[in-house]
Amino acid sequence: MPGATLSRWTMSYFAAACLFLVIGQGIMVAGYGYPFADVDAPETLALVHVLAIGWLGLLMVGALLQFVPVLVAAPLRGGRLALPVLLLLVSGLLLLVGGFGTMADLGELSPAMLPLGALLLVTGFGLAAAMLAATLVAARPLPLPARFVGLGLLALVATVLIGAVFALVLSGTVASDFATTLLIHGVPSHAALGLGGWLTLTAVGVSYRLLPMFMLAPEEARGTSRLVWWAGSAALALVVGRITWLVLDDSAAQGPLAFAALLAGIATLLYCADVIRLFRERRRKAVELNIRASYAAFVALFLSVVLFIVPGARAAAGEGGAALVYLFVFGWLTGLGLAQLYKIVPFLTWLECYGSVLGRVAVPRVQDLVRERRSSLWFCLYYGAVAAATGALFAESALWFRAALLLQLIATVGLIAELVRARMLSSVAEPLRFPIGAPRPHLFLPIARQQE
Amino acid sequence: MNPAPRELDVRPILRSGGEPFQAIMEAVSGLKPGQGLRLFAPFRPLPLFKVMESRGFGHAAKEIEGGDWEVLFTPNATGTPVEASADAENADTWPDPAEHLDLTELDPPEPMVRILAAAERLQPGEVLFALLSREPIFLFPELAKRGHQWAGNFDETRTTFRIFVRAGKKG
Structure with missing residues (x-):
């Protein structure tokens, strides 16, 4: 039967993700990792993976467990794996970070933690990708947003496998020429596949569905949106192709990567044109905060990608274009993630709590679960702090960077507190808060099955 | 047919x-x-x-x-296929709708609230008809849980979702 129900463990994924976001920003405020250490120092690697896997990865998997069934109007396959996957990913990440931490503290290889962490992460992400892919395959032909998710899952698998090879080399478990070559040349590809392929293509796909829904804009797939998909596919194929080429010839040319970056730039421009068009064609004139905050993320996406392609700007952005990568991760991916959480968490809570009594008793509106005015201040502070932190990285001022990050951390904690209030229904006026027959949601655990 | x-x-x-x-x-x-x-x-x-x-x-x-x-x-035959709840047989023999709702201009999840509230007002066996601007994915399981049957699809332009809901026994 068509239709989608609440994903049982999505809130637990979100809670873990938010926790890792706070931890990640907290250790940056404390002066750990880049720019206080090198871009490729173990400290930076630990920090990057707390954010990329702990925050963004868990956020995205949790969101997809809920929204892939919505995208294809079919139930999730293998839903019982959701909790084991969460446990695998969290324990794998902790081992991985522990492995990097050991390297940083002792300057030694970590023979056990890195490979074991990689094994758990490969298993966890592999199972997550299998559940989501099986759901997609069963629902073919796929609408365009779901095809973006499919592409993102391919990129996820590639990212994780390459990462696992890195872990094997860094721990001294494997010392083959190919694996070493991959580690020396493949790090930018690993990052591009993870941040650009997996996280960005998936976010783009889901946004093509969610933006029209929240703004009442026309939803049919446009030619430009299809072009974004094709450009994204081609860029992905180029990056994966070059990595395969490295196996045969360790002097593989940089040409494919430059061309992939160009394609990514074109895809970004087309995507930005699409989101502007959706905004113009919306039938809902007053847009909610989650939409306004998402458009701030689109600005960050546009700036970070376009400046990354301009050689002078990238050179000024520090080692590996660090300032622009920062803007991409915190302005675009994290900004969009927080903006959508701000809508999704109240909505899912509302459905969980009031779904079974809708139409029978008076219930609050979804927007009654949050305080928009206060939250909009947090979002302003957040994006202001991201802009300041990016500027501080360009200016190579570690002190200003930490100061900006402290503000960014405060804004994030403020927004997370808002999400907690939504879960606790604390903003809902008393007579409507707990109608008779409505279950009380737990903060981040599912309601027991018999109550559903 | x-x-x-x-x-x-x-x-x-x-x-x-x-x-x-x-x-x-x-x-x-x-x-x-x-x-x-x-x-x-x-x-x-x-x-x-x-x-x-x-x-x-x-x-x-x-x-x-x-x-x-x-x-x-x-x-024209280009209309999207009709989806229906598992127990909705012979939806074309259902009585004419007792209630019509145009919910195309409402934000989600308001259409879901309106349809569930309207279904509460129906007598068992009565039918309501509603127009929505998108497929009400989260509504379907809730209708089934309450014992209502439904059948619906997108219109030929794929911009409006049409749904018939037939009220089940009062539970």
Whole structure:
């Protein structure tokens, strides 16, 4: 039967993700990792993976467990794996970070933690990708947003496998020429596949569905949106192709990567044109905060990608274009993630709590679960702090960077507190808060099955 | 099999000096998936052919007694397939809807709230019809949980989702 129900463990994924976001920003405020250490120092690697896997990865998997069934109007396959996957990913990440931490503290290889962490992460992400892919395959032909998710899952698998090879080399478990070559040349590809392929293509796909829904804009797939998909596919194929080429010839040319970056730039421009068009064609004139905050993320996406392609700007952005990568991760991916959480968490809570009594008793509106005015201040502070932190990285001022990050951390904690209030229904006026027959949601655990 | 075409006679409206377009569009919106519309008019309604074509209907017009015209609009086969709850058999034999709701301009999840509230007001076996701007994915399991049957699909332009809900026994 068509239709989608609440994903049982999505809130637990979100809670873990938010926790890792706070931890990640907290250790940056404390002066750990880049720019206080090198871009490729173990400290930076630990920090990057707390954010990329702990925050963004868990956020995205949790969101997809809920929204892939919505995208294809079919139930999730293998839903019982959701909790084991969460446990695998969290324990794998902790081992991985522990492995990097050991390297940083002792300057030694970590023979056990890195490979074991990689094994758990490969298993966890592999199972997550299998559940989501099986759901997609069963629902073919796929609408365009779901095809973006499919592409993102391919990129996820590639990212994780390459990462696992890195872990094997860094721990001294494997010392083959190919694996070493991959580690020396493949790090930018690993990052591009993870941040650009997996996280960005998936976010783009889901946004093509969610933006029209929240703004009442026309939803049919446009030619430009299809072009974004094709450009994204081609860029992905180029990056994966070059990595395969490295196996045969360790002097593989940089040409494919430059061309992939160009394609990514074109895809970004087309995507930005699409989101502007959706905004113009919306039938809902007053847009909610989650939409306004998402458009701030689109600005960050546009700036970070376009400046990354301009050689002078990238050179000024520090080692590996660090300032622009920062803007991409915190302005675009994290900004969009927080903006959508701000809508999704109240909505899912509302459905969980009031779904079974809708139409029978008076219930609050979804927007009654949050305080928009206060939250909009947090979002302003957040994006202001991201802009300041990016500027501080360009200016190579570690002190200003930490100061900006402290503000960014405060804004994030403020927004997370808002999400907690939504879960606790604390903003809902008393007579409507707990109608008779409505279950009380737990903060981040599912309601027991018999109550559903 | 497709349900029998719905009939609409706009001659009385025109005779009394009224404008039948609104009535025609309401009738079209209320058509069940796959259902046609048989229209009676005092002239051959040429402009309407264009409008209906854009909504995915073909037409066959013939002159009848007294110089009036009978036009049969039939949906083109391009409409999306009908989805239905597992227990919704023979949805084309359901009674005519007791309630019509146009929810196309409402933000989600308001359409879901309105449909569930309207379904509460129905007597067992009664049917409601609603138009939405998107497929109400989260509504389907809730209807099934409450023992209501439903059948629906997108219209030919894929911009409006049409759903019939038949109330189950009061639970």
